[in-house]
Each structure stands twice: as C-alpha cells, then as structure tokens.
Amino acid sequence: MATNKFSFENKLGEGGYGPVYKGVLVNKQEIAVKKLSKASTQGFEEFKNEVTLTAKLQHVNLVRVLGFCIERDEQMLIYEYMPNKSLDFYLFDSARRFLLDWKKRVHIIEGITQGLLYLQEYSRLTIIHRDLKASNILLDNEMKPKISDFGMAKIFSKDEHEANTGRIVGTYGYVPPEYVKKGLYSTKSDVYSFGVLILQIISGKKNACFYGLNEDLNLLEYAYDSWKSGKGKEFMDPSLDDTVSSCKLIRCLQIGLLCVQENAADRPSILEVSSMLKSESAALTIPKIPAFSTKRNGDERTKSQLQLENCSINDTTLSQMEAR
Template sequence: MLYLWLLTIKFICFFPFAYTESLDYRYACLDQSSDHPSPRYQTNLNDLLSLLSSHSAKSKGFGHRTSGFDETNKIYGLYFCRGDANATLCNSCIENSSKMIKQVCPNNVSAVFWCPFCLLRYSNKNFFGKLDIRPRIPMFDATQNSTGEFDSDARILMNGLIDMGSEAPLMFGTHMFNINGTQRRYGWVQCSRDITSEECRTCLSNMIQEVEKCCKEKRFWRIFSPSCVVMYETQPFLLNDVQHDAVPPQKAPEKDETKSLTLKIIIPVIGVVAVALLVFSIYYYRRLERKKVEKEMKNIDAMFSQDQTNNEENVNMDLPMIPLSTILKCTDNFSDKYKLGEGGFGGVYKGVLADGREIAVKRLSKTSVQGVEEFKNEVMLIAKLQHRNLVRLLACCIEKKEKLLIYEYLPNSSLDVQLRDMVKAALLNWKQRLNIINGIAKGLLYLHEDSRLRVIHRDLKASNVLLDHEMNPKISDFGLARTFGGDQGEGNTVRIVGTYGYMAPEYAIEGLFSVKSDVFSFGVLLLEIISGKRNNKFYLSEHGQSLLTYAWNFWSESKGLELMDPSIANSYDPSEVLKCIQIGLLCVQDNAADRPTMSSVLQMLGSDNVTLPSPICSAFSVGRATNTIEGGTSSNASAPVPVNDVNDITLSEIMPR
C-alpha cells in the first residue's frame, strides 16, 4: 500500500520533470517520540488534513486551519501551492500529501512535507505568521561541474528574483536567464503567505546562502524550508507550458475574426515587451550589484581616511595601508606553500616583509557571502581594541578588488592545532595550560567590561585562540563579534553563526546572545584544555556523548582528575585542576543567569581561598545527536530531525582559520 502511495505522490509532484527522475519528495518528522500521539490528537489531525484538502479545492493556493479546542490536543496546519498551479492541481497535491505525511511521520506531533507543487505542514504549536527557516533541505543532481555552475551572474539574477518574489501578491516569482552567455537556467522562489515581505526576503536569502555549501557546482538544485522554497533548474518548469497535460482543457468559445486579429497583434507586442523587460531587469540588477560593491568599498576606504583617536585607549584609527605589490612579493603571490589555513572569511598566508618582520595576511575570498561585512566588522572592532591577549592588527590593503588584513604573526599557530597534535599536546604542561586559561579569561574580561564598547565575540573556540612564541594566548577573528554601548549587553538574531559544540543553548535555540554566551564558550574551551579533547569531535569517539556530559559524570562521581589529559600527569596540581573543572562546569550551565561573569571567573582562578558554588548539570549537553550545526539557526539544537536521506539540520559554520 505504501509503495502505491509513493508512486501516486511522485506522479502528482513531478510529472513535468521527466529529466529529474532522481529527485523525489522530502519530509521532516519533528518532535519524534517513541510514544504514539493520543487518539484525540490523531482524530484532530485527520480532521485538520481533511479541512486543508477541502479548502485547497477552492482557494488561491494558500490556507491555514486549526483543529481541536483543548490546548493539549489542538493542532495547527498550513499549506501553500506553487503560484502558477491552478486549483485542481493544488487540490490534488494537497490531498495526496495529506495521505503521505501520515504514512511517513506516523508518531509525530509536528511534520513538514515538500514537493515542487506544494508544501504541507502541521504542528501542536502555533507557527502561523512566524518565520521558520529550519530545517533546510537541499535536493540536487549528482553531476559535479568543476567550473562552478552557480556563478556571479546567476547569483545576481537569483537575488533579483528574491526581491521580485518577496514583493509579489502571491509571494511567488519565476524567471529565465542565461549563464555564461549561452546556457538557459530557470529560477523559482516562493514564500508562505502568512509571513511579511521582509521575512520572505530573509528566508529566501538564507536559502541562497545554503547553495554555497551544498549546491554551488550543481546543474540544478532545490532548497526547501518550512517558510520558503528556492529552485534552480536546467529545463523550463512553468505550469503554463505543462498544465494542459495535467487538467483536461475546456473547449474555448468561438472567436470572431476581429478578436483573432487583435490577438495576433497583441501577442507579439507582449513578447517584445517581455524581452525588453528581461534585458532591462538583468541590466538593472547587475548595476545594483556593482553599486553595492562600490558603496562597500567606499565605506571601507572612508573608514581608514578618518583620523580619529580613542581617548580612553589612545588608539589611532588611521591604520597603515600596505601596497598590494608588497603583499604579493612577501607571500610569493599567495603561494600555497605560505598558506596557514582557510576559514569562512578566506585564506590566511604567512609573509616576510623586506625588514624581516613576519606577518599573517588574511585575504577576503571573492566568493565569501558575508566577507565584506566581516571585513568591515573586524577592522572597525580590532583597530579600537588593544590588549595583550587579543591578536594585533598591523595594517590593511584595499587595492585591485583585493581586501587584505595584516596581523602580527604568531608562530605557535592555534590552540586547536596544539591540542589536536599528540606530540605538541604532550609538550603543553599544566603550567602553560593554566596560563592559557588565564590569558583567554583576561582577554574576554577586557572585551566584556574594560574596553570602550561592550564586545561579544560569538565565535570563541580553540581555533580562534592563537599562541605567540611564549605560548601566550591571543583571541582572534572578530568578524562575527557584536558591540553594545551603555548598559545594553544582549541581543537577538535569526542568523545563528558560530561553531557547533561552543554555542550556548539560548543562542543555538532562540538566537539570544550576551556576554554569558561567551562565558559558555569559555567553559567549553576550559574543559578542552584540561582534557585535551575537542567537544565538537567528542561524539565521534567511543564515548558517544558530549565532552560536557563526560566531564559532569566524572565530577558528580568525585573522579574529576580522571578527566585530565594523561600527557600532563606529571606536571599538574590536583587542587588547581579540580578548581578549573568546577569553574568550567559553572560556565556551561544551561541557564545564562547561573553562569558567572568573566570578572568572577578571574577572581575564582586567582584565589585559593574563595568558595566556589556547586554547578548544575547541563541538560543541553545530554543526549544530543552526532549532527553538526553552521552558523547559519536552529529551532531545536538538541533533537534530531529525521529527513529522507538528507542530513538533518545544518547551520552555517565559520571554519577554523
């Protein structure tokens, strides 16, 4: 029976796409439980799906309904169909999706079902009017195109399509355009009509960002989320071309010769106007993109032309500008042999100036989606910050479309490299590790309380802590940092950025960030330094749990010293190690209010007499799956989302430098 339904739904969803037979429907079963929903809930669900199916037969492609009266078993449902689908096709798609969604998600109180003609979702929580971009489900062909299919022209035109679609009454837009001057491509975007135009634009932009990770070199792809859908195809898929095969055509009324002649005149005129509008739109959006880049460049140039002095910290904002020719010479034209690493911003290269000084050159990648913003953010921030535990920005270069940041070179690489290499980790004794812990804490305290602006780093991790020749730590990478003035100390975002394993629960789940988010990351880092293990890789080990859970189990059983890296067994002070473990567990508590401030952390680290409070077990770190989350926004970081042969949930993650 299930097989018959699969055939039915595949026909309804995909009959115009004979060239994409490998593509299939997708679904996400959310809030999965081993217990079956109550009979009342199942009855309400059946009623809801029936209501939505009936409504779709006479609607204009969108509707939402509720079923049930008591809050325990009340259920919310919504559907939307493609903007160019007629009522008959929309109704067929919703009816078949209603039957399939119960088959594939039988034990769930929340689910989403996608196919190219419609989206159907339900939940026991009210999601009407709320932007929801998770989970993001990519679909693409298996063919790899090494030339990079999704080039700048395609990106510009898809961004233009996003603007048109988000402002359209049906929140639907489609367009044909050429890439590389010869190949036709077809774009399609659509949003659920219960969200605003601005939220629609945000949702679609997030889907385009996903392309950079999953589908940049694919010939065609689709990315689905609960609130919007984006498609990029090699063949025309407008239903105006195929609907006659799906719905029996009605006999047209006879037309007299005058009407026929009128149509013969009007149709070519419409065609000419459409081509003219297409050419104009391509020109217009390319021009907008060029102006945007030029504006960004002028903003960056203006930033350095100001001669401002920070009276409190006596920092000159007029950073030195190094010629591009000098950088090319000292890095051997960005040779791979000088490359130190690669991150979300771009590559990092070692260089040696003519006077013998060693530098690190951070090069903005031309394909970096958020690169310009991160470039500006890092320059504006780090030029104002001066502390021995923050990496020092020496100069910059903006020339011939290159954007470069020049930093002091730190010979011992990052803390991540030191802990990952067994030989280097063995040479990192307890005294040095404690010095690194104290240095990171002092750097964070400066950011949170002692600098002119309150700074939240948002991406503190082992790879963003660099070590100088004396193994002193320096916090780096301020591209994702946020600043606050006055008494403000927290914010909210729909774009979650950072690295799995270091994110505070309130940030990963709700987008809330504050100084206590950095404290959580510091706590994870502290436990990593003590144990020599990395939290975001810990699931892959034989332990099958997070480093935080692993540490808590030892602590609660009064076996804290068993967490310690065996390579420092001959150099440690037991009381200092136990104190640091306790401080780390205090920093990773679920409730942000329970975590200490960095000033309290430094006081605890520096005193032998202070009585430390008892940490509370962190439920956020218990029982999470082995999936990774990027940067960018998850609605539930602790629960896996079963998806048909696709990775569960991904957040954009800034890769290690």
C-alpha cells in the same frame, strides 16, 4: 611580494574567512595575511567589522591588525604574525599536546580570561566575540594566548545586556543554547564558549566526539560525570604528568562546568571567572547538569537527536560547522 605571490609554502591555514599566509615585509617584519575567499560566506560587513574593532582594541591578549587592503574584489587583513600557530594545533594532536604542560595550560586559560575581561569590562564599549574557539586563540613566541578573528563580534554600550539576531553565526560545539534556539546573545554567550575552551584545555578532547564507558556522553556531560563522581583526574589530558596540581585541575573543571550551564543567568560573569581562577580557597557554586545534555530530568535522547538540536533549532542554523 611579502607572501611570495601567496605561495603554498607560506600558507599557514584556512578558516571560514579564507586562507592565511605568512609574509615578510621589506623591513623584515613578519606578518600574517588573511585573504577573503571567493567561496566565503563572510563578506564586506565582517571585513569592516574586524578592521573597525581591532583598530580600537589594544590589549596584550588580543591579536593586532596592522593594516588592510581593498583592491577590486580583493579584501585582505594584515595581522601581527603568531609563530606558534593556534591552540587547536597543539591540543588535539597526539604528539604536539606534550608541548603544553600544565603550567602552560594554566597560563593560556588566564591569558584568555584577561583578554575577555578587557572586551567585556575594561574597554570603552562591551565587545561580544561570538566565535570564541580553540582555532581563534593564537600563540605568540612565548606561547602567550591572543584572541583573534573579530569578524562576527558585536558591540554593546555599557547599559545594554542582551540582543537578538535572526542570523546565527559561530561554530558547532561552542554556541550556547539560548543563541541556537532564540538568537539571543550577551556577554554570557562568550562565557559559555570560554567554558567549553577551559574543558578542552584541561582534557585535550574535542567537543564533536563522544566519551565515557559506553561512548554516549558529549564533552560537557563527560566533564560533569567525572566531576560529580569525584573522578576529575580521569578527565585530565593523559599527556599531563602526575605532578599536576589536582586541586587546581578540579577547580578549573568546576569553573568550566559553571560557564556551560543551560541558563545564561546561572553562568558567572567573566569578572567572577577571573576571581575564581585567582583564588584557590574561595568556595565555588555547585554546577547543575550542563547545556545540551542527553539526560535531563529523566528525559533520555539519542545521539542523533542531540546533534540535531545542536545544529538546527527553530529554522536557525550555524554558519560554520567545524568539528573542532
């Protein structure tokens, strides 16, 4: 009833889990209903994981699960409704990107940082999201960002630092090298994904395309080349006007690059990222060449080799291949 029998008019979108519909309860409360698709690779474990985790997690920068439904082979999650859709709805659209001015983008970066701080530092357990990306950042009526979709998340106790998995999950372009190659994940995995997000937020560029004069640089390489050559302003989304604080922009660019370093140990913690974003005067570490670079130590590889390395290494594959 709330979704008018899951009508097409109420469909908000579709992800790896299945379609999402807008609904209105009898008390006029607006909701979002995520319905498990029969073709989805995600099953009951992911469903249970999300219900269990989001019931325990309470933070202004995390989407709340209001309820769930299991009847016959139907599995549904009921969320608070986010009227302004997801971050990718604006970032990668030629017209809608103009609605995200520099102040809003900084606000979104800071909001995601606060959500990750809660997950990694301030909740009772350490939560690793493992699928942080632009489409999983939802925006409320004030454009406040909220992290969503905890189906792939993992719980660590505070004394754990790293774990290993034989099943690689996540989204192409957001997954760190140690996870693709060895199945290793830690809090630094989410830091890597967040670094990609920062670079996308300030540039409005997708990570599945190539850039530069010869269009032979991936997003991370292009960001690094722009920063290293002192042309950081050229990396900025052209929809942003000239009043943008270039110092803050270059700082965000450098922080994003530090988050996408090849070695997890070289990446800052989310606590350090928060401190870097707050203080515009503190000195930052100089980033090295980012992960998945086609030019490392004189070794030049082709685009096809890079794409192969991103997608499948040591017989481990990404469960979601979304060109975000």
